[in-house]
Amino acid sequence: MNQKKDPLGKYISTIYRHSMMYANDCLKPFNMSAGQLSFLLVLFEHNGITQEWLSKYLSIDKSTTAKAIKLLEQNGYITKKISKQDKRAYNVYFTDKAALIREQIRKLAFKGDNDILLKGFSDKEKEAAYDMLKRMAQNAGTYKV
Amino acid sequence: MNQKKDPLGKYISTIYRHSMMYANDCLKPFNMSAGQLSFLLVLFEHNGITQEWLSKYLSIDKSTTAKAIKLLEQNGYITKKISKQDKRAYNVYFTDKAALIREQIRKLAFKGDNDILLKGFSDKEKEAAYDMLKRMAQNAGTYKV
DNA sequence: AGAAATTAGTTGCAATTGCAACAGAATTGT
DNA sequence: ACAATTCTGTTGCAATTGCAACTAATTTCT
Numbered sequence: 018m019n020q021k022k023d024p025l026g027k028y029i030s031t032i033y034r035h036s037m038m039y040a041n042d043c044l045k046p047f048n049m050s051a052g053q054l055s056f057l058l059v060l061f062e063h064n065g066i067t068q069e070w071l072s073k074y075l076s077i078d079k080s081t082t083a084k085a086i087k088l089l090e091q092n093g094y095i096t097k098k099i100s101k102q103d104k105r106a107y108n109v110y111f112t113d114k115a116a117l118i119r120e121q122i123r124k125l126a127f128k129g130d131n132d133i134l135l136k137g138f139s140d141k142e143k144e145a146a147y148d149m150l151k152r153m154a155q156n157a158g159t160y161k162v
Numbered sequence: 163m164n165q166k167k168d169p170l171g172k173y174i175s176t177i178y179r180h181s182m183m184y185a186n187d188c189l190k191p192f193n194m195s196a197g198q199l200s201f202l203l204v205l206f207e208h209n210g211i212t213q214e215w216l217s218k219y220l221s222i223d224k225s226t227t228a229k230a231i232k233l234l235e236q237n238g239y240i241t242k243k244i245s246k247q248d249k250r251a252y253n254v255y256f257t258d259k260a261a262l263i264r265e266q267i268r269k270l271a272f273k274g275d276n277d278i279l280l281k282g283f284s285d286k287e288k289e290a291a292y293d294m295l296k297r298m299a300q301n302a303g304t305y306k307v
Numbered sequence: 308a309g310a311a312a313t314t315a316g317t318t319g320c321a322a323t324t325g326c327a328a329c330a331g332a333a334t335t336g337t
Numbered sequence: 338a339c340a341a342t343t344c345t346g347t348t349g350c351a352a353t354t355g356c357a358a359c360t361a362a363t364t365t366c367t
Contacts, residue, residue, distance in 0.1 A: 024271040025279060025292065026181055027200060028299035031221045033178035035302035036171055037353090038325075052353065055172060069315055076176045078355050083317060085353090105315040105362045126169040134170060136301045138294075146294045147170065149283075153291065154173035156281045157180035161355095182323090183355075197323065214345060223325050228347060230323090250332045250345040306325095 032134065039133060043125050047118060048092050053085050057094060058126060060111045061119055067106045076158040177279065184278060188270050192263060193237050198230050202239060203271060205256045206264055212251045221303040 040051035049057070059074055060066065066074075072082045086109060089095045094115040100106040111119075135143050185196035194202070204219055205211065211219075217227045231254060234240045239260040245251040256264075280288050 022272075022292070024203065025275045025295060026185065026196070026271060027203075027220065028295040029174070029178050029181060030200065031299040032295065032302045033174050034324075035221065035305045036174060039305050040171065041325095041352095050352075051171070055175065058169065058172075067315080072315095075172065076180065079316065080318080080356080081354055083315095087317095100315095103315075103363070105360095107316075126171060130170045133305055134298045134301050137297070142294070145290065146298065147167070149287070149291045149294060150170060150173040150177065152282070153279045154176040156279050157177045160180045160184050160278055179354075186322095186355095195322075212345080224346065225326080225348080226324055228345095232347095245345095248333070248345075252346075 036129065036134065039129050040126070043129070044122070047122065049089075049094070049122075050085075052081075053089050053094075054122060054126065056082070056085050057089060057111060057115060058123065060095065060109060060115075061123070064110055065108045067100065067108060069106065071109065076154070181274065181279065184274050185271070188274070189267070192267065194234075194239070194267075195230075197226075198234050198239075199267060199271065201227070201230050202234060202256060202260060203268065205240060205254060205260075206268070209255055210253045212245060212253060214251065216254065221299070 037051045040054060044050060044054060055075055056071055059071055063070075063074075068079065068082050068086060071077075071086070072079045075082075086095065086097070090097060094112060096110050096112055097107040098110070100108050131143075135146060138146060182196045185199060189195060189199060200220055201216055204216055208215075208219075213224065213227050213231060216222075216231070217224045220227075231240065231242070235242060239257055241255050241257055242252040243255070245253050276288075280291060283291060
């Protein structure tokens with residue numbers, strides 16, 4: 018349709034928005050959104066982390082973290098405990114309810130990657146795509162951390 | 163920090179959100195948002211296209227298109243004319259005001275790609291990243307077009 | 308020790324986005 | 338020709354996100 022290059026933003030936006038739509042659909046049975054899923058997946062690997070570190074790890078605003086964590090708590094997927102070292106901070110833990118669906122939603126997240134985004138990619142290309150996105154995200158994260 | 167692979171969603175989300183923040187900052191002097199920019203950039207290459215085609219080209223919901231176009235119109239960057247072939251449809255055109263900043267904002271869009279997202283990428287890697295994102299966007303776009 | 312600055316988290320606000328429902332026009336089928 | 342269906346675009350709504358302002362706790366500086 019066009020010969021000139023589109024800016025990357027066009028592709029990134031499409032990938033992001035449709036990934037969200039896909040994940041949101043899959044997560045509807047769990048009363049969970051794609052955004053909340055990201056936080057829960059981090060907790061599975063780093064249980065007890067503070068909200069500040071969740072924000073840093075996902076390069077996301079602390080107020081967004083606060084809101085997502087609140088919803089996850091209301092739905093019984095996580096609990097918060099005031100940190101013993103710092104009374105301002107919360108340690109966030111996933112609950113038994115979350116543990117129960119852990120593998121199910123982990124698979125769901127990676128299945129979306131492989132079945133949709135990386136469809137038609139060879140194993141080598143998948144690896145390359147993964148590495149490039151990781152580097153680009155690191156670059157992006159340096160803008161207004 | 164962790165040995166297990168993160169799902170791609172983590173990186174995509176970071177890239178998308180920070181790209182938006184960067185573009186929104188740069189576009190503030192023009193009273194324009196990153197979302198609106200995408201539409202204007204398409205119009206520069208395909209002047210007179212309908213809203214439906216804008217939506218299809220950007221894989222974006224038609225209501226989102228309607229709202230972005232409305233704002234661009236209010237700010238004097240585009241005009242709408244009812245299509246002669248189809249009274250339901252609008253042909254969308256960029257204005258002289260938009261033409262005046264055309265090169266400036268085009269450069270801005272690509273500068274963000276190169277100076278931030280692709281920092282540290284060789285020319286070959288940039289090309290590869292571009293192609294992979296394009297393929298991934300095509301894959302993503304097939305989900306709920 | 309006490310003042311000043313920084314940090315962790317929350318809340319209110321505005322902007323963006325997608326979905327659902329809708330209106331009017333165009334197309335298809337009988 | 339008319340009815341049923343499909344399409345183009347708009348509007349109302351809810352969810353997500355980031356920014357700014359704020360509170361309370363901690364750290365730093367003198």
